[in-house]
Amino acid sequence: MPTNGLRSQSWYAGSSGDEERSGYIHRAWMRRGLPDDAFTGRPQIAIANTASDLTPCNSHLDEVAAAVRDGVHEAGGIALNLPVVSLGETLLKPTAMLWRNMAAMSTEEMLRGNPVDGAVLLGGCDKTIPSLLMAAASVDLPSVVVPGGPMLTGTFRGRPLGCGTDVWRLSEEVRSGELSAEDFTASESAMIRSRGHCNTMGTASTMGLLAEALGTVLPGTAGIPAPDSRLLRAARESGRLAVEMVRADRRPSTLLTEGSFRNAIVALAALGGSTNAVVHLLAIAGRLGIPLSLDDFDRIGSGVPLLTDLQPAGRYLMEDLHRAGGLHAVLREVRDLLDPEALTVTGRPLAGYLDDARIWDTEVIRERERPLQPDAGIAVLRGNLAPDGAVIKPAAATPELLSHRGRAMVFDSIEDFRARVDDPDLDVDADTVLVLRGCGPKGYPGMPEVSNLPLPPKLLRQGVRDMVRICDGRMSGTAYGTVVLHVAPEAAAGGPLALIRTGDWIELDVAARTLNVDLPAEELAARKPSTEAAAGYAAPVRGWERLYVDHVRQADTGADLDFLVGRSGSAVSRDSH
Ligand code: FES
Numbered sequence: 078m079p080t081n082g083l084r085s086q087s088w089y090a091g092s093s094g095d096e097e098r099s100g101y102i103h104r105a106w107m108r109r110g111l112p113d114d115a116f117t118g119r120p121q122i123a124i125a126n127t128a129s130d131l132t133p134c135n136s137h138l139d140e141v142a143a144a145v146r147d148g149v150h151e152a153g154g155i156a157l158n159l160p161v162v163s164l165g166e167t168l169l170k171p172t173a174m175l176w177r178n179m180a181a182m183s184t185e186e187m188l189r190g191n192p193v194d195g196a197v198l199l200g201g202c203d204k205t206i207p208s209l210l211m212a213a214a215s216v217d218l219p220s221v222v223v224p225g226g227p228m229l230t231g232t233f234r235g236r237p238l239g240c241g242t243d244v245w246r247l248s249e250e251v252r253s254g255e256l257s258a259e260d261f262t263a264s265e266s267a268m269i270r271s272r273g274h275c276n277t278m279g280t281a282s283t284m285g286l287l288a289e290a291l292g293t294v295l296p297g298t299a300g301i302p303a304p305d306s307r308l309l310r311a312a313r314e315s316g317r318l319a320v321e322m323v324r325a326d327r328r329p330s331t332l333l334t335e336g337s338f339r340n341a342i343v344a345l346a347a348l349g350g351s352t353n354a355v356v357h358l359l360a361i362a363g364r365l366g367i368p369l370s371l372d373d374f375d376r377i378g379s380g381v382p383l384l385t386d387l388q389p390a391g392r393y394l395m396e397d398l399h400r401a402g403g404l405h406a407v408l409r410e411v412r413d414l415l416d417p418e419a420l421t422v423t424g425r426p427l428a429g430y431l432d433d434a435r436i437w438d439t440e441v442i443r444e445r446e447r448p449l450q451p452d453a454g455i456a457v458l459r460g461n462l463a464p465d466g467a468v469i470k471p472a473a474a475t476p477e478l479l480s481h482r483g484r485a486m487v488f489d490s491i492e493d494f495r496a497r498v499d500d501p502d503l504d505v506d507a508d509t510v511l512v513l514r515g516c517g518p519k520g521y522p523g524m525p526e527v528s529n530l531p532l533p534p535k536l537l538r539q540g541v542r543d544m545v546r547i548c549d550g551r552m553s554g555t556a557y558g559t560v561v562l563h564v565a566p567e568a569a570a571g572g573p574l575a576l577i578r579t580g581d582w583i584e585l586d587v588a589a590r591t592l593n594v595d596l597p598a599e600e601l602a603a604r605k606p607s608t609e610a611a612a613g614y615a616a617p618v619r620g621w622e623r624l625y626v627d628h629v630r631q632a633d634t635g636a637d638l639d640f641l642v643g644r645s646g647s648a649v650s651r652d653s654h
Pocket of ligand 1: 134165166201202240271274275279281574
């Protein structure tokens with residue numbers, strides 16, 4: 078049994094009989110260079126490391142882990158490398174989101190099943206920080222996140238390139254004939270200038286910064302570019318901090334509150350962050366038992382000004398944000414909207430770290446009195462098309478389209494869309510509303526980032542650059558446009574999106590927070606779901622996909638698995654040795 082409050086002592090401190098033999102085995106197999114005092118009361122800190130060659134945004138995290146290790150040892154702990162499931166956004170098929178919950182579940186179980194007292198969580202690419210935080214919340218061990226940081230700004234022919242966002246822009250220019258295929262290929266090698274994750278305010282940047290706004294990152298360190306030597310200093314200090322957190326018993330359940338999520342939502346709005354953060358924050362809150370709802374994003378985010386001029390909607394990139402003062406400079410401008418009590422991993426409130434923050438470039442970070450938009454939150458829409466809600470990011474939309482009525486052009490799957498979008502006879506004009514279904518958590522499965530449908534080439538050639546699009550899937554954080562997404566319930570779960578037909582009139586009114594199809598309730602109720610769409614929802618027969626489809630919840634509650642919601646804590650169920 079633990080003699081000093083450390084759970085790892087349950088493995089190492091056997092004192093008699095079977096316990097003594099078990100302690101011998103646990104210690105002996107772990108020695109391999111560790112000093113004799115490694116097992117007598119020194120906090121055991123797992124470095125949950127998502128470094129992987131197949132997650133290129135995180136491939137530098139082994140070096141970050143080495144700095145964490147130094148810090149852990151300096152503070153008297155023992156650092157233990159724990160490679161965990163890593164999800165690479167660009168490579169994983171059919172979509173990385175299909176495995177976010179699996180990554181979270183496996184990390185949670187490995188932290189619980191091993192002699193670990195605390196953890197340092199190394200993430201970066203989109204799903205990695207959410208999955209690590211979900212795991213830490215459920216196992217409830219002292220944990221600090223080290224975001225891997227964004228890459229430096231690449232340039233092509235004198236212009237900065239925002240990875241992700243400019244891929245959309247350049248590919249649309251190819252489709253419209255403005256850019257040659259050769260020039261498009263030439264831009265490829267300029268896009269990724271350095272180690273690190275996408276350099277726009279995409280999902281990875283958003284979640285790294287929101288992890289700090291939540292209080293789970295060493296204050297002042299999220300957003301440091303990956304090649305910047307200050308990242309290694311932050312990693313080293315985070316290693317020391319993890320040891321201190323164990324000694325102070327500072328766990329996610331003692332740290333994270335409704336106020337922490339308020340701060341994250343305010344930060345999300347002021348930064349103009351990714352819509353994916355809605356799903357991830359809901360899932361993390363669900364693990365903690367914090368009653369966060371979709372409507373909280375609208376309620377808290379409403380009236381929060383957009384203060385950063387960052388791609389995908391704006392001009393600058395993450396390197397510029399850091400240079401201009403970073404997250405703290407942004408939060409200082411909206412300090413009155415933050416929860417002053419919400420704590421950070423240091424045990425001090427986040428708000429207490431903002432006193433010295435300054436804006437060094439007011440083009441990148443605007444002052445409160447000069448926002449890019451006065452109201453930048455995520456808008457939550459409801460209506461007969463989305464009874465449980467849908468979201469839109471007004472900051473990334475075309476203002477004139479935020480109130481719109483148009484006829485639907487319906488696609489039953491992303492494959493159906495791809496097969497027809499280039500057809501010059503496709504019956505669409507600039508007012509058409511493109512509707513894509515079959516892309517929700519169950520329907521795809523995995524809720525892919527396809528909602529920002531490319532526009533039909535015939536309209537691109539006419540100069541159309543944005544249209545209203547509606548989908549039950551997600552959108553890349555690096556994308557932009559007037560896109561209504563996360564429609565819940567999704568078509569595959571019986572949502573009314575399955576009942577829409579091409580030619581129906583769709584009404585979007587973001588100011589009124591409504592999304593409707595202009596049909597009498599009786600007619601909508603009498604309709605049968607599209608048989609073509611239903612055919613695409615055949616449940617996978619085995620493996621993770623089967624488990625996922627059987628248990629995944631809808632987007633409005635975070636798309637977690639129903640049996641993973643909540644926390645189990647760090648107690649092990651049985652002890653066989
Ligand atoms: Fe990894 Fe964008 S692909 S963060």
